Amino acid sequence: MIQETARQFSQSVLAPRAAQLDREAHRALLTDNLRQLAELGFMGLTIDEQYGGTHADAVAFSLALTELGRGCASTAVTVSVTNMVAEVIQAVGSEAQKQQCLPPLCSGEWLAGSFCLSESGAGSDPASMTTRADRDGDHWVLNGCKQWITSAEYAGIFVVWAVTDPQADKGKGISCFLVPADTPGLIIGPAEDKMGQKASATNEVRFEHCRIPADALLGPIHQGYKIAVTELAGGRIGIGSMALGIALAALDTARDYVKERVQFGRPLADKQGLQWMLAERYTEMEAARLLLLQAATLKAAGRPFGCEASMAKWMATEKGNRACYDALQLMGGNGYVRDFPLERYARDIRVTSIYEGTSEIQKLIIARHLLY
Template identity: 70%
Template sequence: MSWMLNEEQRLIQTTARDFATGVLAPQAAALDATGDPEILKSHLRQLAELGFMGLNIDEAYGGADVGTVSFSLAITELARACASTAVTVSVSNMVAEVIQAIGTEEQKSRYLPQLCAGEMYGGSFCLSEVGAGSDPAAMKTRAVKEGEDWVLNGSKVWISTAAIAGVFVVWAVTDPEAPKGKGISCFLVPANTPGVTVQAAEKKMGQKGSGTHEVLFTDCRLPADALMGAENQGFKIAVTELAGGRIGIASLALGVAGAALDYARDYIQERQQFGRPLADFQGLQWMLAEQYTEMEAARLLTLQAAMLKEAGQPFATQASMAKLMASEKGNQACYVALQLMGANGYMQDYPLERYARDIRVTSIYEGTSEIQKVIIARDLLQG
């Protein structure tokens, strides 16, 4: 397995880095402070023009088709400047990949070009419910067949960027008599469908520029062709796609933690105490060395998972390992970086407090760290 990036991957990485530095970084603090959707929309339009809203989507549908490794590199670079934009790009790419993987030709031709071109600002992944977060198979949302149509009722929570999404991928119980997890189907629901209500954005600790919403479905009548994939087989789809999404979140954590460590490293080289730069003190040097080493290990785990997925090999356990390592060690890295800056790290005049808030949720969404450990242990014990 080669760890050297090819020319296309380096180009994607450089393009993402330049965009993050030139466009995202100057507006990241304002987006965090105001949650202004127009700022985010502007970012997404420009990223669509660069091909970043369909990184792993076939060119026939308007995608860039550059693979999972390039996707991971891009998310990392975007997250170094703005985690709110990066998570929106990651989730929308995941939605597009679901449609490409199991959608009909008509579904793919209808939605993928709009997602890739930015005609829709993004898509939302509607799986979690109040009583079905880490246990999504316990969902209560129902879709009932009436003639040729489906009627959808229920609610989904913690849905990223729902207020500006153009389409929702929604999971619902279609056979309540089936064993748990066996009677769930997947539907494509346009955002303008009658009966769809997006509630006000939640008040969050971090990633405030990416709205998180409850979405209500009240007597939503869907045509037969809204069903995606086989009836009652939707839960397997969700589990598969969540594994891919974990590569995105691991990549995001790498970006935020990397930005935090770099900022703290530069700071302690300039800040003086006791007549010399803080960087001259061995204790602080060791703190940096430990954090950079752990994040490098997380980066390699993430690239391994991305390479396996791109090669069509089993990757779910590796994706869980990558997300566990990147999110947990990334949280630690941000807090160490903040500590290195002392009181200034705690002030909003510096970006460390935003990095620390933004990275916290990476060990929660797309499966908590505890769930990742369950997945990893299950694989180990089953041999």
């Protein structure tokens, strides 16, 4: 039911708006998409009903993100990250923090949540972050700068990682905090001018003597790095699922095109070389789908899933990029112009092999699982 609802919404609302969102970075359209998705229960898919969530599982989350990715990547990534923020609050937050943050995230009162981990010098290596949180009586004072933060302009709450023990070994002295958007000292920079997913705001977030109460600490003190690693694994299922949706949309568009386009007196679909391109790419995306569902099933069962999530993300995003590239090639010059959506799909999918852990980082995770 969740998959079908996502499919119908994606086809009827997201897809018709996607080109305008891409060309104009149309904020009003995006926020309307998010409000409607919140009403349908997609902003807290795995969150308990007592907090306003849908109380579904990781499999439903993956299926939903694939359908939303087919329609609009800018909207889908906002849904994915907001769900990740809600999950981390539910997983390690106090009851008071859950009551404060989860209902407005799930209901759409807060349009989004933001995950503030990366810094300009600490992307693939978040343990090298320099943002500090210093205790000052019954408050913490945050100072530092986070980079490439999805949905910062729309977020009602920020989950922020900062160093709380600078003398600890690398990665051991990091803690996690909840920072509401209206907190003095939290400054959101201009949106980045990106290659794709243009309507999804990506911003620098600065903390300048940002004072938050002591009870803003999320989870145990100095355990923030462990929290981040755990939650990123779940986020990889979301991003991989979205990439699968983008790739399938591209392949479907190219498949329909080659059935109609005539060259040398015959439809392009009659050419064996082009048939093989489609056969290979669709097979790879079906393999990606199964890897994603395997990781999601393990997560839903409460079993370790980190390696499987990395395998799934690597397959879905790398092969998804290839699928979009080949789909564009199948459409020739028409694939390169904005009259058709292929060039947008190719731009939108490119970043999926970068954020939530690059493809290279996924291979390191997989290799460590195999070898150590």
